[in-house]
Amino acid sequence: MKLNLNNLRPDFRRDIRREVASIDYILLLIITAIVCFSLISIGNCTLDAAPQDASFGEKLLMLRDSRYVMLQALWFVTGVIIMFAVAIIFEREFYDNLIWVYYALIVGALAILWVIGESTRGAVSWFTLGERGLQPSEFCKIAIILCLAKLLSAQDEKITRFNQIVPAVAMFAIPFILIMLQPDLGTALVCIAIFVGMIFVAGVNFKIIFTGVGAAAIAIPLAIKYVLNDEQRLRLNGFFGMSGASTSDDVYQLTQSKLAIGSGGMRGNGFLTAGSISQLDYVPDQHTDFIFSATAEAFGFVGASVLIGLYLLLLLRLLYMAHKTPDRFGKLVIVGVCSMFFFHIFENIGMTIGIMPITGIPLPFMSYGGSNMWTNMICIGLAQNVYCRRNRVRYSNQNKLLL
Amino acid sequence: MHSNNRFQAEDRRVFNPVFRITALGMAVVLCFCLLLSGLHRLQLDEGETYLAAAQETKTQVISVEGTRGDILDTNGVVLATNRECYEVTFTWDPDKRTSEGNANYTKSLLLVIDLIEEDGGKVIDSFDIVRGEDGNWHFTWEEYFDAEASASRAETWCRNMALDYDDYENPGEIYEALCQRYGIGTDVDEATAHKLLSIWQQAQMNSYSSYIAQTICSDVPISTVSKIELASAQLDGIGVQQSSIRVYPQQYMAAHVVGYVGSIGEEELDGYLEDGYDRNDSIGVSGIEQSMEEYLTGSSGQKRGSRVVEVNNLSRVIRQLDYTPPQEGSNVVLTLDAELQKVAYDALGDTISQINTIQHARVAAYSGRYDTLVEARGGTPIQYADTGAAIVMEVDTGNLLAVVDYPSYDLNLFVGGISQENYDALIEDERNPLFSVALSSRATPGSIFKPLVATAALMEGAIDTSTTVVDAGSYAQHGIPASQALHCWNLGGHGPQNVVSAIQNSCNVFFYETAYRLGNEALYDWAQAYGLTSRTGIEVSGESLSYVASQETYYNPEKGLYEQATSIPVYIASRIRSYIREVGDELSVTFTDEELNAGIEKIFAAYVNGEDAYEAAYDALVNDIGIPAAVVSNNRMTSKIVSLLGELKFGLVDTMITGIGQSVTTVTPLAVARYLCALVNGGNVYEAHVVDRVVDDAGNILYDSVPTLITNTGVSPEVSSTVMQGMKQAIMYGSVSGRFYGYKYRDQIAGKTGTAETSDIDIENNSWFMCFAPYDDPQIAVVIHIPNGYSSSYSVEAAKEIVEYYLDRQAEDTSASIPQTGTLVE
Known part of the structure; x- marks a missing residue:
């Protein structure tokens, strides 16, 4: 299929080859490395143990037998295509106003979920589409990044007055509260991380930041008391009690997770090793939320450090791209994406080793799951998109360079 | 920039x-x-710590039992062994612990119970809540414990069953709740529901180790196995595995010696658990199975092996990491000879039924006389011969070649727990098949005691071989008034008797006189030397202690009232107590048994020690019991009490009748066998042995029994041969000599009969016969005892068959070349 992008804006043409070449392949390389880790880890969690004398290569070949590994690979490949599509097709000038339509759709969906949840008196965060669920809060993160970037780039000075960020706060508050009401604590915390990161980089002065922190210090206890439900409150209490887990399921999950990670030691037990804790399925959700446990057990401190190092490279690369992106909107989008990834990574790894509460948010590019992979790739695509923008040279119909 | x-x-x-x-x-x-x-x-x-913890989490140790050892007779005939069998198991997949899962399992359990019961199998039925006689549900332990202990037990039980004890008012509600949890519908009848709950209880109690399949029915026939295989698609969680079960191929043979296995009783459980047993293990509960448990078992901690396995989060076994094979139980080889045992059992059984027939015929013929006698004793029906014991002991070792109890029972009835029906049948059988006559019944010996009296008197010099006593039928000497004269069984009298002819004729008068001259104390010492006052030490529990009459046996002041050899002192004490209480009632004073017994013991002691019993009684009544002196004298209490004491004192007549084996002397057939051996082997008293050796599965001998000489009585060869000669002549010319005319081994057998009176009815007499063979070189001692066997002459028949079989085989063995090991097993 060949998409003729030139038809989209008849008034000028684009040099697609040059745009594709200007995409940040280092970032893609880092992500590919993480996904390789992911495929091995998912295989480790879902396949039976390899024979004792199997070589590393043979074990790698065995990965093909796991449906989960193959699907994850498929999600990744399609994710890369999505990334390219987003990076190339999305043109702010053209879609600028659609951001608000997107925002309205997401908020509407969240509101409907809330109504359904209220009437059935149960937590609902999914729309069921066939057999698979569609989770609006996943897409809400993108909406929040885009809308915040748009609102905060309205001026390019340092923000010193409250009224300059009121629209941003208001825009953020509506979906945030709906997510809290679902209640989906993990995503809500991700949203806060995005918000804080973007506000910080947008140049809100410290007076407002400190006021905001003060306001939060008052609002959070109230929110804990009136907004959170019992189970979430328990989890938070558990966290502040530094146990990291409070319900018996969580305690079990955390204990097994620490057992797996701890028994990995320096060099790890190797993957597909008979008798490893991940082989014996002691850690619940080990191929999704708790994939880090299995990874750290299989590859030890060395392997886990390499993975954490890759994530650090990913985040620093994103920050570098933000720095290199000349326009304010672009910078903020990348910072938003970076903040989101950061919180996902820190919270997920933190919970598996017991320094963060168990919230059930996946580890980007590692955890098995299609929709999460796609959301992440859309975000990377957005970052690439705004990063490439500086190289997006346009020619008029007369082949004249437009500036 | x-x-x-x-x-x-x-x-x-x-x-x-x-x-x-x-x-x-x-x-x-x-x-x-x-x-x-x-x-x-x-x-x-902390990596090391977590690694160790992970190791502990994922590995489990499953213990493996060794096979229980066999019990063999001396020739290798198997008396107890194990048979391969199939058992049906239930495995509760932890993945399916939902209400639908449970209901589904219940469905397959219902089906499998049907299949098992179709073929006559029995599913476990051990649910701890049962319907009581009042129709309500109760915990099984409620009747054994007080309310508090029972409640605490129930609470633990509920916790193990994942229930909250406080949520339920009574066991009935718990029953309902469990029925609901496991999806047992109301359409299931109560008996079946109870079985289902038993299985579920077992599964629930073992849920922490669900990698172990739980046995729900042991020993199913192959037909059930194939039915289960056929229906396997609908039998989720049901499996069949191989196991082994105890069998007793010789069934009733030497049942009391071999014994049987059973489950561990609640009160011994802790001890066995400490020794490394599992609570579901079988242990020996009687006979050799019990006494040789430490060798036979393959289940003790010492013998158990183990499988170290890796289990996953659902407790499913993933792989085996290590295996230590168990040590098999060791084989116990007995001294018993199964062939001889069988011959003896059949001979004894035949003899007993013959006697029984004769007794009935006699009662029919003289019904008037017996009716009067029965009426005279208050209607207690006549006891006929229907039980008995036969013992064959090796003279020079004390090894038992046959220990026969009649009737016996099939040991296989007890395998896997005896059914209520069979148990009731055994318990309600008046012949009491579970009781060992050979080891545990004590009876008055009668004339078989006489060779001992002769031996003692000859050794002590009270008589010599030329001493002659003239038996005129009755005996009233040494101050016994003619009105109370003692009699010989032959009322016409035997005329002049020496010791040999007295043994030959079993002459009572000769032995009255001999016992008188010997004195009871010397006789008692000799009886003690011949082992008639101690246990024989057979390796089977339940042996009774024999007693020989003496003052100590009558009343021993050094022992408490309730520790005496006979129940006579207790009876006399009760009569005295009720008399004192009568007096006490008039004074409105009540006494406890303890208060009175303390005084009574003093009176008894003074009386048997020959002190002034009147004074002792007065002292006890006034000072110990606290009755005013005036009341004591006015009521003439002392003389009344002393008049009751007569039976405590071992008097002259007692000394004399002890000499013919009467009085309170009671002995077990086993003790008699040992005594007979010592009479004919030069006075060697051995421990009785029934275990020959213990051999482990590698063929090493772990225990080898050697003859254990307890003592030599010091009898001289001359005295021995004199007594043996008397026993020889008893066969040749004595009262039973007629039964030996034409007997193949008449020349080689010598023995002594005994007929002990037990009541006024002659046919209730205990029948004894002891003999040894061959006469010149005694090898075996045979003792036959038939309670209520009418007359000793009948017991002779059983002994004749046993001796004949034994000597026949000896002859075969010596005529054939020396047999190879194992050829006897055929």
């Missing part, structure tokens, strides 16, 4: 976030350092 531009930028207040992005980057690095330090702590600092 020019410095000018920067100022311009600030002037225009364009915000360049490079600083903030850098700060953000540093925050990210910082947070990741936190993650790394956390990871470092888990994997490197």
Whole structure:
């Protein structure tokens, strides 16, 4: 299929080859490395143990037998295509106003979920589409990044007055509260991380930041008391009690997770090793939320450090791209994406080793799951998109360079 | 970038976030350092701990039992062994612990119970809540414990069953709740529901080790196995596995010696658990199975092997890491000879039924006389011969070649727990098949005691071989008035008797006189030397202690009232107590048994020690019991009490009748066998042995029994041969000599009969016969005892068959070349 992008804006043409070449392949390389880790880890969690004398290569070949590994690979490949599509097709000038339509759709969906949840008196965060669920809060993160970037780039000075960020706060508050009401604590915390990161980089002065922190210090206890439900409150209490887990399921999950990670030691037990804790399925959700446990057990401190190092490279690369992106909107989008990834990574790894509460948010590019992979790739695509923008040279119909 | 531009930028207040992005980057690095330090702590600092904990979490040790050892007779005939069998198991998949899962399992359990019961199998039925006689549900332990202990037990039980004890009012509600939990519908009848709950209880109690399949029915026939295989698609969780079960191929043969296995009783459980047994293990509960448990078992901690396995989070076994094979139980080889045992059992059984027939015929013929006698004793029906014992002992070792109890029972009835029906049948059988006559019944010996009296008197010089006593039928000497004269069984009298002819004729008068001259104390010492007052030490529990009459046996002041050899002192004491209480009632004073017994013991002691019993009684009544002196004298209490004491004192007549084996002397057939051996082997008293050796499965001998000489009585060869000669002549010319006319081994057998009176009815007499063979070189001693066997002459028949079989085989063995080991097994 060949998409003729030139038809989209008849008034000028684009040099697609040059745009594709200007995409940040280092970032893609880092992500590919993480996904390789992911495929091995998912295989480790879902396949039976390899024979004792199997070589590393043979074990790698065995990965093909796991449906989960193959699907994850498929999600990744399609994710890369999505990334390219987003990076190339999305043109702010053209879609600028659609951001608000997107925002309205997401908020509407969240509101409907809330109504359904209220009437059935149960937590609902999914729309069921066939057999698979569609989770609006996943897409809400993108909406929040885009809308915040748009609102905060309205001026390019340092923000010193409250009224300059009121629209941003208001825009953020509506979906945030709906997510809290679902209640989906993990995503809500991700949203806060995005918000804080973007506000910080947008140049809100410290007076407002400190006021905001003060306001939060008052609002959070109230929110804990009136907004959170019992189970979430328990989890938070558990966290502040530094146990990291409070319900018996969580305690079990955390204990097994620490057992797996701890028994990995320096060099790890190797993957597909008979008798490893991940082989014996002691850690619940080990191929999704708790994939880090299995990874750290299989590859030890060395392997886990390499993975954490890759994530650090990913985040620093994103920050570098933000720095290199000349326009304010672009910078903020990348910072938003970076903040989101950061919180996902820190919270997920933190919970598996017991320094963060168990919230059930996946580890980007590692955890098995299609929709999460796609959301992440859309975000990377957005970052690439705004990063490439500086190289997006346009020619008029007369082949004249437009500036 | 020019410095000018920067100022311009600030002037225009364009915000360049490079600083903030850098700060953000540093925050990210910082947070990741936190993650790394956390990871470092888990994997490197505490890695070893977690590794050990992981090891412990994922490995489980399943213990493996060894096979129980066999019990063999001396020739290798198997008396107890194990048979391969199939058992039906239930495995509760932890994945399916939902209400639908449970209901589904219940469905397959219902089906399998049907299949098992179709073929006559029995599913476990051990649910701890049962319907009581009042129709309500009760915990099984409620009747054994007080309310508090029972409640605490129930609470633990509920916790193990994942129930909250406080949620339920009574066991009935718990029953309902469990029925609901396991999906047992109301359409299931109660008996079946109870079985289902038994299975579920077992599964629930063992849910922490669901990798072990739970046995729900042991020993199913192959037909059931194939039915289960056929229906396997509908039998989720049901499996069949191989196991082994105890069998007794010789069934009733030597049942009391071999014994049987059973489950561990609640009260011994802790001890066995300490020894490494599992609560479901079988242990020997009687006979050799019990006494040789430590050798036979394959289940003790010492013998158990183990499988170390890796289990996953659902407790499913993933692989085996290590296997230590169990040590098999060792084989116990007995001294018993199964062939001889069988011959003896059949001979004894035939003899007993013959006697029984004769007794009935006699009662029919003289019904008037017996009716009068029965009426005279208050209607207690006549006891006929229907039980008996036969013992064959090796003269020079004390090894038992046959220990026969009649009737016996099939040991296989007890395998896997005896059914109520069979148990009731055994218990309600008046012949009491579970009781061992040979080891546990004590009976008055009668004339078989006489060779001992002769031996003692000859050794002590009270008589010599030329001593002659004239038996005129009755005996009234040494101050016994003619009105109370003692009699010989032959009322016409035997005329002049020496010791040999007295043994030959079993002449009572000769032995009255001999016992008188010998004195009871010397006789008692000799009886003690011949082992008639001690246990024989057979390796089977339940042996009774024999007693020989003496003052100590009548009443021993050094022992408490309730520790005496006979129940006579207790009976006399009760009569005295009720008399004192009568007096006490008039005074409105009540006494406890303890108060009175203390005084009574003093009176008894004074009386048997020959002190002034009247004075002792007065002292006890006034000072110990506290009855006013005036009341004691007015009521003439002392004389009344002393008049009751007569039976405590071992008097002259007692000495004399002890000499013919009467009085309170009671002995077990086993003790008699040992005594007979000592009579004919030169006075060697051995421990009785029934275990020959213990051999482990590698053929090493772990225990080898050697003849254990307890004592030599010091009898001289001349005395021995004199007594043996008397026993020889008893066969040749004595009262039973007629039964030996034409007997193949008449020349080689010598023995002594005994007929002991037990009541006024002659046919209730105990029948004894003891003999040895061959006469010149005694090898075996045979003792036959038939309670209520009418007359000793009948017991002779059983002994004749046993001796004939034994000597026949001896002849075969010596005529054939020396047999190879094992050829006898055929």
